[in-house]
Each structure stands twice: as C-alpha cells, then as structure tokens.
Amino acid sequence: MTMPERSLSSRDLRAFGRLLRRFTIGLGALILAFHYFDHFGEWILAVWPYKACSEWPKSSLANAQGDVAEIAVRGCVLGLFNRQYRIRVRPADGSPAKVVVRFDPKGRPALHWLDVDRLQVDLGNVRALTPQIAQAGPIHITFIYRGANPSLD
C-alpha cells in the first residue's frame, strides 16, 4: 500500500517546519545565554572536548647524542584551516623543546645533522616563514630557504 503523494509531502513540510522552529528556539536560547552570562564563550571553549587546533608530527631525526629535530604540522578543524609547518628541536640535555621556525612550504623540508651540535634545516621553497631561532640549548641551527623573506604577519 502506498501513501498519497500530497499527504507525504505535507507531512515532510510539517516536519521541516518543526525542525526550523526548534532550531530557532535553540539559537535564540544560545544568544540569550551569550548575552546574559558573563564569560559564557570562554566557558564553552574551556569545556569543549575537541580542540579546534592540533599538531601532529610529520618526521623527526635524532643525532648520536639523542637530540631530536622534528617537522610538525599544526592545523585547525582537521588541518583544513590555518595549516602551518613548524620545526621543533628537543635537546637531550633537558633544555626545553623549542619551535625554531614556522613556515609554509612549497616542497618537502629536510633535516640534516652536520654533527652532534649543529643542525641544518633545509626548508626548500617557501611561501612564507617567520624569523628563525638559531640556538636551542647547546644546538646551533642554520636554515636554507628561498621564495620568501622572514615575516611576522
């Protein structure tokens, strides 16, 4: 047995109207909550279980001493927005890990340990990069890149 087409369509319309009504009520309640409760936005950000932005390692390279240089990617909303590469150095002597440059590559960046306390970072062709940090604990870092000048924008 099939339902008459007209009644099915009006039922769908009614369901859609109900959905729209409830959505509007929810939105109105949310706006009122933002308006009347101080720090409601900050509270939502604090209790929200999923971080909007996250970072994941791409590759890493250790020297004989155990110092580690790594290429990491940071992005927001599953890496779709504000995607950014970072080079981080983790000295083995307990000095704090340090991001030594942030950049937007066109090709594949590469890491080379020249000896136990000298790291060479080849960023290749870049669209943008920050000024660099040339020392992390006992490690001296040199950078090779082309395509852009350092900028803090």
Place this chain on the structure above:
Amino acid sequence: MKLLRWLEWIAFAASLVPILGVATFLYAWMPLFTRPCHIDHGEMAKNARGDVTEDQIIDCAILGSAAEFRVSLQLAEASDFIPLVYYDSVSNIHLRWLDDDHVSVDLGEVKWLTPQIHQLGRVTISYTYSGAEPSLE
C-alpha cells in the same frame, strides 16, 4: 499535547527577538567583522627620509584573542607597517634612529618576545632586551 505545541510556538516567537537583535547588530557592526582588528599607536620615531618606527597595540574583536604589542616599521615609500617584533614587556620601550639607516629598539625587560626582523629595505634594526629568550610559541 496541544499545550506543548502552543508553548513551542511562543518560544519560537520569543526567540525571534534576540535573533533579530543579533541580525541588526551584525548589520550595524559589519565593518568590525570584515576588519576585526584595530591598531593603537604608541611611541614613534621618524628618520630624515621619512621611515617611521612605531610601538603598536593590536586589538582584535575575536573571541579568545588578547591584545598584542609589537614594534613596526613603515618605510618611506611603503603604505603599510611591517611588524618587526611582538613582545610582552614590563617596562617602557624606547625607539631611536641612530642614523637614517639604523634604528635601535630598546624593549627593556620582557616576559616574552618573538624572533626579530633585523633588516628591512635599507634599514638595519638592532634590539636590546632582557628577561626572556625569543620564542615562536
């Protein structure tokens, strides 16, 4: 059941008030959303060529963002300021042109700062600070 439906309609009508209020607000403040950041200008120094270095505060109307302090340089032939360093200082900063091609930026004691831009066009920038190492985090 009927009462529930009436309540739902009343809540719906009531919800339209804040929604329309927000829509009006968004319309009125549209320029703020297209350009959410504004710059407060602090101490500035200019050389004879017309290059300007300036202490600035960037304040953005974005949830969770805090005001940022930075020193910027505008070359005489350029229309925009280029940021040289972002910092969080506990003392007053001093900007001084040593000559037309050299500017000195004294940030004093800082709690945090980024790595700096040392050269922009013909201008070489030197920095003095204490209290923290440059960081990109």
